[in-house]
Amino acid sequence: MRTICFYFQVHQPLRIKPYRFFDIGADHYYWDDYSNKSIIRKVAQKCYLPMNALLLDLIHHYNGKFKVAFSISGVCLDQFESYAPDVLESFKRLVDTGHVELLNETDAHSLSSLISKTEFQRMVNLHRDKIKKHFNGYEPKVFRNTELIYSDKIGAMIAEMGFEGMLTEGAKHILGWKSPNFVYENSIDPKLKILLRNFQLSDDIAFRFSNRTWSDYPLTTEKFVTWINAFPKEQQVLNLFMDYETFGEHQWAETGIFEFMKALPNAVFKYTDFGFSTPTGVVREGTPVAKINVPIPISWADEERDLTAWLGNDLQNEAFTKLYEMESRVAKIEDPDIQRDWNYLQTSDHFYYMCTKFFSDGAVHSYFSHYDTPYDAFINYMNVLSDFILRVKRKEEETTVISD
Structure with a gap:
């Protein structure tokens, strides 16, 4: 059976308050608590709480056949703990089903992998400890770097830390004629399996869903399953990676994004030979088709997919x-x-x-x-x-x- 792998990035930064030159040496607290709390509560009501409830219903309705993965930054977990404990509890309920995977990342959603192996490892371990603390000893097996930043050397560091797989962007300039719909492996340490985002279909949901000028608007589940059915049979995995705030925040509830997500599993099960897996399931069950060579770091940002x-x-x-x-x-x-x-x-x-x-x-x-x-x-x-x-x-x- 072919499989769809949903991964959602959950991140909110701690925003810095207006800090003037004359504050230097006089004011040592930098964070805009009012804005940070207000934004977390707003996004909680529009996205996190309703979407978590929807996913929990889908997992129960399909008896665990529907699966998703999250990477929740440490800075976001800190804010949930302070400002939105109800959101943190709702994520715990999802993880407790056994059908939701948590990924490891850098604690502060940092760029440390680009400059310091020591600091990068410290950040990864901080996040790993935080996940253990909040989710009953949970230990992630797959890594997702900040903004899907990846290179051969970064992947080798992750393999050295004991992870089984890593997520990154299926960038055209890296893949060339190859498809992102396969499992690949790190070019330095083949033990590390690499999952590549299908940016076309991911962005159809995350960015183009409500765009009335888009030639394929409106996006329906029937249209979506027609597209995935058109993939050659040998393409075994469809990685749909996106910001979790896609649901309700970037794409408002009025666009029908929640209804689309609610109907999607049934359409997939009924009209395709696809199922759903988490990243660990994919890297353990999938056979890599080739090494992926990424000498210069890539990301999922902007048209260039660079830094x-x-x-x-x-x-x-x-x-x-x-x-x-x-x-x-x-x-x-x-x-x-x-x-x-x-x-x-x-x-x-x-x-x-x-x-x-x-x-x-x-x-x-x-x-x-x-x-x-x-x-x-x-x-x-x-x-x-x-x-x-x-x-x-x-x-x-x-x-x-x-x-x-």
Whole structure:
């Protein structure tokens, strides 16, 4: 039986409050608690709670034949714990069914895999521990890096950490003529199986569902199963990876997105030879057809499927470099506030807000940013980072005095 693998990314950053130059050295708390709580509660009502309830009903209705996977960032879990414990409980109920898989990622949804193996491993272990804590000792077997960022070397690091599989983008410039609808393996360590997102069908749901100018609008379950039935029989897995906020937040309830998802399993079971699996099920049961060669990192962002959404201009690179210059110094400091802020300052969204891309992808970046311009995002972040560096220096001086 061929299979559909649904994976949903669940992430909300901790947004930084307006932080002026004159706050440097005077105000050491950076986070906009009011906005963060308001956004979590809004998305909870529009997406997390209704969609979790729908998925739970589907799992029960089909006696576990319907399966999905989630990657919930650590920074999002922290906010659920503080602002939306009802959402956290609803995810626990899903996982308790035994038909929902949780994936490991970096705790702060960071870009650490691009710059520091040590910090990357620390972030992965932090997230692994957090998943264990919240979900009754659950241990993920498959890894999903921030924004599906992947390269051969990143995959080799993940294999070294004991994971069985990893998710990434089925980017055209990597695949060429090959299909994403197979299991592949890491080119350095073949033990690691690689699942590639079918971006065409994933984006039909995530981005084009409510677009009335789209030639295939409206998207119905009948149309969708016709498309997947057209795949050659040897293509065994369809990976549909998307933001969980697709449901109710990016695609409002009025678009019919919930009804589409509710009807999809029945249409798949009735009219196709597909079933549903989780990523671990796919990597254990599927046979890799080839190695996938990705010498330069890819992601699922924008048309280029590269890193330019986060590290594509001088502003982003200056902030990124300045932050990670602090790694070895922060590692020696045991202060919990310093460690908390170090983690949260690594969240990739801070760099995404600084993106100066225009044309087709510019509107997407503007939609997700709460800043008026990328330059405002950069100035605000660098002000905060300047204060953070002062705090680290002060802690180092205190430690020196004590040791003397």
